[in-house]
Structures are given as C-alpha cells and as structure tokens.
Amino acid sequence: MSSASLLPAPAAAAGSLLETVAPPGRTSRDVPRVLAIAGSDPSGGAGIQADLKSIAAHGGYGMAAITALTAQNTTGVRGVHVPPATFLSAQLDAVSDDIQVDAVKIGMLGDAHVIAAVRGWLEKVRPGVVVVDPVLVATSGDRLLQESAEAALGELLPLADLITPNLPELAMLLGEPEAADWPAALDQGRRLAARTGATVLVKGGHLNGSTCPDALVNTAGLLSAEVVEFAGERISTRNSHGTGCSLSSAMATAQARLGDWEASLRAVKPWLAGALRTSGQLEVGAGNGPINHFHHLAQSERKGGFAELLRAETVADLEAIYGLGFIRGLAEGTLAEREFAYYLAQDAIYLNGYSRVLARASALAPTESEQLFWAHSAQQCLEVESELHRNWLSTRSVQTELGPVTKAYVDHLVAASAGGSYAVLVAAVLPCFWLYAEVGETLHAEYVAAGAQAGHPYAEWLRTYADEEFAAATLRAIEIADDAGRAASAGEREAMITAFRQSCRYEVEFFDAPSRHS
Numbered sequence: 107m108s109s110a111s112l113l114p115a116p117a118a119a120a121g122s123l124l125e126t127v128a129p130p131g132r133t134s135r136d137v138p139r140v141l142a143i144a145g146s147d148p149s150g151g152a153g154i155q156a157d158l159k160s161i162a163a164h165g166g167y168g169m170a171a172i173t174a175l176t177a178q179n180t181t182g183v184r185g186v187h188v189p190p191a192t193f194l195s196a197q198l199d200a201v202s203d204d205i206q207v208d209a210v211k212i213g214m215l216g217d218a219h220v221i222a223a224v225r226g227w228l229e230k231v232r233p234g235v236v237v238v239d240p241v242l243v244a245t246s247g248d249r250l251l252q253e254s255a256e257a258a259l260g261e262l263l264p265l266a267d268l269i270t271p272n273l274p275e276l277a278m279l280l281g282e283p284e285a286a287d288w289p290a291a292l293d294q295g296r297r298l299a300a301r302t303g304a305t306v307l308v309k310g311g312h313l314n315g316s317t318c319p320d321a322l323v324n325t326a327g328l329l330s331a332e333v334v335e336f337a338g339e340r341i342s343t344r345n346s347h348g349t350g351c352s353l354s355s356a357m358a359t360a361q362a363r364l365g366d367w368e369a370s371l372r373a374v375k376p377w378l379a380g381a382l383r384t385s386g387q388l389e390v391g392a393g394n395g396p397i398n399h400f401h402h403l404a405q406s407e408r409k410g411g412f413a414e415l416l417r418a419e420t421v422a423d424l425e426a427i428y429g430l431g432f433i434r435g436l437a438e439g440t441l442a443e444r445e446f447a448y449y450l451a452q453d454a455i456y457l458n459g460y461s462r463v464l465a466r467a468s469a470l471a472p473t474e475s476e477q478l479f480w481a482h483s484a485q486q487c488l489e490v491e492s493e494l495h496r497n498w499l500s501t502r503s504v505q506t507e508l509g510p511v512t513k514a515y516v517d518h519l520v521a522a523s524a525g526g527s528y529a530v531l532v533a534a535v536l537p538c539f540w541l542y543a544e545v546g547e548t549l550h551a552e553y554v555a556a557g558a559q560a561g562h563p564y565a566e567w568l569r570t571y572a573d574e575e576f577a578a579a580t581l582r583a584i585e586i587a588d589d590a591g592r593a594a595s596a597g598e599r600e601a602m603i604t605a606f607r608q609s610c611r612y613e614v615e616f617f618d619a620p621s622r623h624s
C-alpha cells in the first residue's frame with residue numbers, strides 16, 4: 107500500500123472542486139429519495155444490498171446504481187467484476203434525468219474509470235447531500251478498490267458533504283500510519299476535514315476497549331464545535347459485515363430529512379447499536395454476519411424479544427455475582443457475620459430508596475394494572491425493610507450509615523426516575539427484581555441440594571431467599587419492561603439498555619460491598 111497522501115494538495119481541495127459542492131441549505135423531505143452508488147454483495151450484508159435496507163429502515167426511498175459486482179459471502183470476497191464505467195454513467199443518468207435525488211451515498215468504486223464517471227455525474231447533478239464511504243478493503247481483507255485508483259478517490263472527497271472512513275481508511279487517505287488511539291484518530295479527522303472541506307465522521311469501530319465512540323469533525327464551523335463526539339458502548343459480536351455501508355446510507359437518509367449532521371448521528375447511532383446487538387437473531391452465514399437492519403420492526407412484533415435482549419445483558423454480571431467471595435461465603439456458611447450484618451443494613455437503606463423510586467414508576471405508569479403493580483411493589487419494599495429491622499438487624503450491632511455503593515445505586519435510580527421516561531425507569535429498576543430473584547433461587551437450590559443442613563449459619567436467610575411471590579412479581583416486572591421496550595423508539599430503547607446495564611453493575615457491586623466496606 108502506498109503511504110503517499112491520497113488527497114490533492116490543500117490548495118486544490120479548497121479551490122474549484124469545493125465550489126461544486128451544493129450549499130448546505132437543503133430541502134428536507136419526509137421520504138427522502140436516496141441513491142446508493144456502490145457495489146453489489148449477493149449475500150446481502152454489505153454494499154448496495156445493505157444500503158437499500160438501511161435507507162428503507164430510515165424511511166427513505168432507496169435507489170441503486172451498481173458500480174461493481176462481487177462474489178462474496180460472510181467469509182470473504184471470491185471475485186470482483188467491474189462493468190464498463192460508461193454503463194454506470196447510463197444508470198446514473200437514467201435516475202437523475204427522471205428523479206430528483208435528495209441524497210447520494212457512495213460506497214465501493216472499484217477502479218479509476220468508475221471514480222471518473224461518478225465524479226462527472228456529481229459535478230453535473232450536484233445532489234443536495236453527498237456521503238462518501240471511502241471503501242478500500244473489505245472486513246475480510248480483500249481489496250475493493252484498485253490500489254492505482256486511490257489517488258482518484260482522494261480527489262473525489264472534496265465533492266462530499268460527509269466522509270465516513272474507518273481508522274485504516276482515514277490513515278490511508280492522509281498517507282499516515284493508523285491512529286493508535288481515539289485522540290490520534292480525532293486529530294487525523296481534523297486534518298482530513300481541513301483538507302477536503304467536508305465533515306468527517308471518525309468511527310471508533312476499529313479501536314480496542316469497551317467503548318465504541320464516533321465523532322463528527324468539521325473545521326469550517328459547520329457544526330456546534332469543531333469535534334462533536336458521540337459516546338457508545340462496544341457490543342460484543344462478530345457480525346460487523348456491512349456496518350460501515352449501513353451507517354453511511356443511514357446518515358445520508360437522516361440528513362436529507364433533518365438537515366443536521368449531529369441530529370442525524372444522534373438518531374442513527376442507537377439504531378446501529380440495536381442492529382449489531384440483535385444481529386445474531388438473523389443466523390446468516392458462518393463468518394462475519396450482517397447486522398439486523400429492521401430490528402426495530404421485528405422487536406415491536408415479537409412478545410418477549412426485548413426481554414431476551416436484556417437477559418443477554420445480564421450474563422456477565424450474574425457470572426461475576428456467583429464468583430464473589432460474599433456470595434460463596436453466604437452459600438457455604440463461611441461468610442463473616444460482620445459482612446452479613448453490613449449487607450442487611452445496606453439492604454434496608456436501599457429498600458427505602460427503592461420504594462420511593464417504585465412509587466414514581468407507579469405515578470408514570472400508562473395503565474392502572476401497571477400503576478397498581480408498582481404501588482404494591484413499593485409497599486412490599488417497605489414491609490421487607492421493617493422485617494429486616496425487626497428480625498435481622500435488631501439483634502446485631504450494625505453500621506447504619508449509607509454506604510458508597512448503596513448511595514451510588516440509589517442515586518442512579520433516582521436519576522432515572524427524574525428523567526421522566528417510564529420505559530427507562532422500568533429498565534433501571536428491573537435488575538433488582540431479576541438478578542436478586544435469580545441469585546436467590548440459585549443459592550436456595552444449592553442449599554437444598556447440599557442437604558439443607560440446619561447448622562448452616564445462614565440457613566434461615568437462604569430458606570427465605572427464593573420467595574415465590576417475589577418470583578411472580580419479577581416475571582411481571584420483566585413483562586412490563588418488555589412491553590415498554592417493544593413500544594419504545596430506537597433511542598429510548600438504547601437508553602433503557604444503558605440504564606438496565608448500569609443497574610446490573612450496581613447489583614454486582616452491592617453484593618461485593620460488604621467485603622470492601624464493612
């Protein structure tokens with residue numbers, strides 16, 4: 107790979123090519139007409155097939171001019187055929203002679219002849235929104251643009267409003283080594299934005315670590331700041347085939363409707379996260395599978411679908427809970443009395459705060475049945491709290507002040523209740539039902555399986571742990587969260603998942619707190 111910059115000199119970028127870019131004031135439409143100019147992926151995960159799905163998922167009318175045919179699947183690219191560029195020009199003219207194109211997304215281009223054809227058409231038609239995804243190499247490592255065409259691609263970039271390179275592409279376009287971390291990637295994004303005059307979407311998909319941030323960068327004052335970052339969690343999946351194609355098409359469609367890049371990415375990123383998160387449901391191929399473009403439709407149809415998604419989020423935290431010294435000590439009877447007393451005292455404090463938050467859920471509930479469920483649960487909490495004081499705490503010497511984990515957990519719940527979204531609040535309170543019920547049932551079953559020894563110092567506690575009424579309430583809380591999640595927008599669903607995950611983390615920490623703070 108050539109390490110020379112693929113871009114024209116800055117002076118040229120700022121000259122005539124830039125003047126051909128359409129002005130930012132564009133018409134917004136309810137159903138934008140979006141043209142994808144890209145290669146075909148017959149397995150449906152990337153290229154034009156992903157573009158059309160992504161455009162449709164965002165409510166656009168999708169059109170497709172095919173630059174190249176590939177023979178590929180989820181495991182790799184077997185062949186590439188680039189038809190004569192004159193026929194691409196014929197496709198492009200056939201579309202624009204008849205149809206007003208509100209936005210264009212450009213993906214795989216294949217070779218320099220194709221780039222020249224696209225460039226000639228863009229200069230003639232000047233679509234209102236142009237997004238260029240500078241596709242060079244597929245996830246599988248196969249080349250999708252001839253190396254000799256890289257300079258021509260660089261010259262096309264100043265015609266874009268938005269460029270969406272991944273980290274290796276960003277580096278190659280600048281002729282620099284790949285950024286080692288996120289700040290270095292943002293610096294490269296600034297340089298590409300300055301050289302092209304376009305907005306650059308710097309994507310964090312290729313970073314290491316638990317987060318997956320993105321950023322919009324524009325050095326000409328088009329955004330609210332030069333660099334606008336969008337935080338995101340990394341989703342553990344190998345189904346990333348076509349993520350970049352889908353993101354760029356979604357951005358083109360959203361921008362044609364909203365006329366605001368930041369609002370567009372705010373709308374698209376939660377959708378993409380949901381599409382990655384649910385990608386496994388598709389069961390397509392043995393390699394890097396596709397994302398689930400229409401997850402928002404499927405989820406709203408299938409009862410239990412959102413709860414399954416939440417359940418998958420709890421796996422690591424449940425594992426962590428079962429590995430904690432506190433839990434093992436409780437199960438085996440070796441737990442220090444001091445730690446048990448600390449746990450009970452903090453539980454009583456927690457339940458008081460939790461009860462208030464449940465009462466808020468009752469106030470926000472959309473139906474009388476849910477209102478009653480949360481009100482009843484709030485009352486139950488107070489009853490369990492006084493039971494703790496009466497039967498468990500009155501005979502022990504305990505520390506009664508608010509512990510740091512209890513405070514953080516209750517603060518998180520109060521914040522969720524103050525946010526005003528019933529769905530997010532329901533997701534935030536759910537782990538206290540779900541994880542506690544699961545842990546209780548498991549520990550109780552272990553205790554019974556081990557012969558339910560009467561001499562076990564925590565026998566009485568373990569016997570009350572798996573309460574049937576609480577198990578039934580847990581099922582109802584899960585059902586309510588599932589209904590709320592299926593009815594929620596993509597953005598609200600992501601906020602629900604975030605709130606749920608945070609509460610799950612606090613459940614782990616709550617069980618770990620006695621060994622750290624008692």
Ligand SMILES: Nc1ncnc2c1ncn2[C@@H]1O[C@H](COP(=O)(O)OP(=O)(O)OP(=O)(O)O)[C@@H](O)[C@H]1O
Nearest residue numbers: 272309310311312318339340341346348349350351
């Ligand atoms: N594991 C992940 N979890 C969450 N978001 C992800 C993940 N991987 C990629 N993304 C998001 O997907 C988008 C594409 O990012 P990435 O850097 O992977 O681009 P790409 O390499 O062009 O995509 P492709 O996989 O199609 O080649 C970005 O918004 C990024 O944040």
Ligand SMILES: Cc1ncc(COP(=O)(O)O)c(N)n1
Nearest residue numbers: 145152153214244245347348
């Ligand atoms: C026709 C076509 N266009 C683009 C990509 C890149 O997508 P990915 O990087 O996810 O393989 C691809 N594999 N095929």
